[in-house]
Amino acid sequence: MPQRRRLARAALSTTAAAACLALATPAWASSTIGLNPAHEGRTAAHFNQVCDDERFAGLPAGDDGWHFVLPGKEYGDFESLTLTFNDGTAAVTVTIPDGSDAYPDFFYSTGGRNPRQIHAYLFTPAGWTLVGGSATVSGTGTKFNVSHTCAGEAPTKSPSPSPSPSTSESPQPSESPSASESPSGSPSASESPVPSGSASPSESATVPASPSGGEDLPLTGVAVTGMALTGVALVGGGAALMVLRRRRDRITFTS
Numbered sequence: 001m002p003q004r005r006r007l008a009r010a011a012l013s014t015t016a017a018a019a020c021l022a023l024a025t026p027a028w029a030s031s032t033i034g035l036n037p038a039h040e041g042r043t044a045a046h047f048n049q050v051c052d053d054e055r056f057a058g059l060p061a062g063d064d065g066w067h068f069v070l071p072g073k074e075y076g077d078f079e080s081l082t083l084t085f086n087d088g089t090a091a092v093t094v095t096i097p098d099g100s101d102a103y104p105d106f107f108y109s110t111g112g113r114n115p116r117q118i119h120a121y122l123f124t125p126a127g128w129t130l131v132g133g134s135a136t137v138s139g140t141g142t143k144f145n146v147s148h149t150c151a152g153e154a155p156t157k158s159p160s161p162s163p164s165p166s167t168s169e170s171p172q173p174s175e176s177p178s179a180s181e182s183p184s185g186s187p188s189a190s191e192s193p194v195p196s197g198s199a200s201p202s203e204s205a206t207v208p209a210s211p212s213g214g215e216d217l218p219l220t221g222v223a224v225t226g227m228a229l230t231g232v233a234l235v236g237g238g239a240a241l242m243v244l245r246r247r248r249d250r251i252t253f254t255s
Helices: 002-028 220-251
Strands: 031-035 063-071 080-084 091-096 105-108 121-126 128-138 143-148
Touching: 080 121, 091 105, 091 121, 128 143
Parallel strands: 031 143
Antiparallel strands: 031 128, 063 121, 063 143, 080 091, 080 128, 105 121
16 A cells, blocks of 8 residues: 555656646747837837827837737747837847846736736837847747837927028129220221321311301411411511601702
8 A cells, every 4th residue: 555655646746747847848948039020110100109008107208119019828928129220320229128228128027827028118219210120039939019109209300501601702893995995906096197288177177157246266277377477468568668658758859
């Protein structure tokens, strides 16, 4: 009897150990799964918005809140996540958990008798695009999902002020060639030679008498010279006649 009891106890212990081993085996195996391809290449604004999620209570203004989840029990628990984003200029890789970076992140476990760590939260600057990711889980599976988000308002970039146009000095007007200047080698119109022997207009023209009956304007040029010579001749002739007459009066005849 004692021997049978011992055999029964040994068999019961072996069965219990095998059962425990069978239950614990999934927890020991780890596998890597990828992000659901349907969730790649999207910003937080493209997902279901659940900003009243109490885990988003500490979400900074101007940040996006992300909630990642495992879809089934066979996946086990989240052990780590590696996510790649594009901030608009370059790729940024974020790891959960990682307290050394500037992006708050944490795991959240379900309650109940068998809590599971199937939720992961991450805060990023608003407007980032989720490019892809992978996760290490304690079970087996194929992909993890974005459950919901809370999209923040990305700061608008003010346009850089365009440089004000400098007041340019108005160009100095180019000196146009004077109208009186003639091309090299040709005489200018103001310096045309007067033919020799011909009287200038001031010497050949006479001024007619004023039609209103007033005094005639003095005559210039050839007419004035002729009148002056005539007057001198007349005066000289008169003087000569007077001299001759006086000489005759002084002559006395004697017999």
